[in-house]
Amino acid sequence: MTATKESDPSPAGSPRLPAVLGAAGSSSALAGLLGAGAFVLYTVYSWLQWRSFAIRSWDLGIFTQLARDYAHFQAPIVSIKGQGFNLLGDHFHPILVVLGPVYRVFPSAFTLLVVQNLLFAVSVAVVGHLAIKRLGRIPGVCVGIGYALSWGLQSAVDSQFHEIAFAVPLLALSLCALMEEKWRQAWIWAALLVFVKEDLGLTVFMVGLVMAHRSRRPAGLWLAAWGVAWFVLATQVILPAMNPGSAWAYQGQLDIAGLLRDPASLFQGDKVATVLLLAAITAGLSLFSPLALIVLPTLAWRFLSDLPVYWGQEWQYSAVLMPVVFCAAIDALSRRKVLDSAKLRLLSGAALALIAVALCGQFAFGRLADPGQSFSTVNNAAAVSALDAVPSGVTVETDISLMSYLADRTQVYWVGNTNPPPDYVLMDVSGRPGTPDSTTATEAESRFPGTRFITVHADGHFQVARQVAQ
Incomplete structure (x- = not known):
């Protein structure tokens, strides 16, 4: 008797379940490798800084005092900012309470650098995973490399620890879930951003509007309302109540009147350069997705400020923009018919990786080319x-x-x-x-x-x- 082959229950033309699971596992493994590689790179850079006593500002000391207080179940009274100064009156970042248990086990300022590097690396894995799923292995890995080396993340690693370390993976998780139409996950991840820093409530507002447009559901509008409500509550109630000056300390830096008097100030050199570099790191692809609109609140408060330090590409201020523009680029490549071709995806992915590598020489990681000189231990x-x-x-x-x-x-x-x-x-x-x-x-x-x-x-x-x- 001739043996008969069992029939395949899968519909004609559809991938078999093992193949689907294998592809998913492969993309997860590649994304995990991207994240691990990024973590090693960031931490090597931080270690070189640390061992050469290259301190960028007083901020690492400030957040170390905060973590030390949280580790001992105390309010974050940070004497570096002033006698009896409660840091919750400076910026609204209650999410930093999670640093307490970590610092209790590893009581060192360097621990905060490792935590930030890990959070950034998580975002690399998340963005890389989506890129691989949407664009294919090689283009997706290239996009992940471009994101990991993006100048905003480089500058943030170089600037050492800041609260926005938590915003970067939350934004990546939210936007990737949004693009996958996992509306509940996108809502939850975005909603947590209001506990990272007060201005991110306006970013949540923009995420909510984009979600409402895509999902055609009221949940996006509720998310937008949540973001605005927390922005108002934080800046008008909580921060003034905790601040020694009984006011939101940074409100005076928003020079709206100055902009109205001189609209051309919006086109000052550093501001224009920042916008152009935001577009350049994705080869302009991010401009083809409405997700790019999510950068507007961050750019608005920075460019309205009268402090030039906010306008440029140094420091940590652009880190939160990196997951936005790269997710927008992935969205453009995977949704727009004019951009949806295997060859264009491969070329675009390679372009993003090459642009990031080329820009390294102009930003922090360029110092890794000569660590002995850049991180001298002479003193x-x-x-x-x-x-x-x-x-x-x-x-x-x-x-x-x-x-x-x-x-x-x-x-x-x-x-x-x-x-x-x-x-x-x-x-x-x-x-x-x-x-x-x-x-x-x-x-x-x-x-x-x-x-x-x-x-x-x-x-x-x-x-x-x-x-x-x-």
Whole structure:
């Protein structure tokens, strides 16, 4: 008797279930590799910064003090910002409470850098996964590489930890779910953004409008309302209640009147360059998707500000725009008929990867080409000696040079504020050649009348002075 082959229950022309599962597993594995590679790259960069004492600003110290307080179930009273300053009165970022348990296990400012790198890497995996599913393996991997190396993420890694670290994966998860028409997931991920930073409520508003347009359901409008409601609540009620000045500290930076007087100010060089670079990193593809409109609230508050630091491409301010423009590019390639061809997808994916690699030389990761020069350790011994001169558990007034390395084990104050007399003062005097060893002690006595300080460490780079009883 001749054996008969079992019939295939799958409809004619449809892929078999094992093939579908295999393809899904393959895309997930590739996306996971993209995320893992990005995490290694980001963390190597952060480690090079950390070991060479290359501190970009006082922000890492600030968020280290916040994490330290949360780790001990305390309100985030950040002395670097000022005596008794509650950081929830600066920006509205209650989501940062999740840093507490992590910091409790790994009590170091470097932990925050690793956390941020992991969050960025998660977003790389999420965006990469969608790109591979929508565009195919090679184009999708190229898009994932382009996103991982995008100048906004590079600048954010270089700028060290900020609260927007949480916004980047949340935006990626929300927009990818939206494109997959998983409306509930998209709603939930986007809704959480209001707890990352107050201005993101307006970004949520835009996500809600795009969702309403695509889904033709009222849920998108509810999401938009949620975003606006939290923006108003945070800026007009919560932040003023927590801020020492009883106001939203950044409201005065929005120079709307200045824009009305001089509309041409919207086209200042740094602003134009930022917009052009946003389009360039996706080879202009993001402009073919309505998702690109989600960048408008962030660009609006930045360009309306009278602070030039917000206009350009440095610092962390553009990180939240990266998942938006790359998801918009994926959307354009996978939805528009004029762009929907295998050859164009391959060329476009390769273009995005090449553009990102080419721009690396102009942004932070270009320093990796010569780490010995970019992250010099010549002054490490001086920094370590200065830190050793400050015992744990004391109060310290300092500049930003070694602030983050002190924040884990001392109570740190920034020298630019009006502070109570500290136990120690540590200052970087390398920019003042020929400074007498007693300078830091003398200057401390002038800032704190009635006190006496003596020099306990001086080596031409750092000086440490200790307060002594009179």
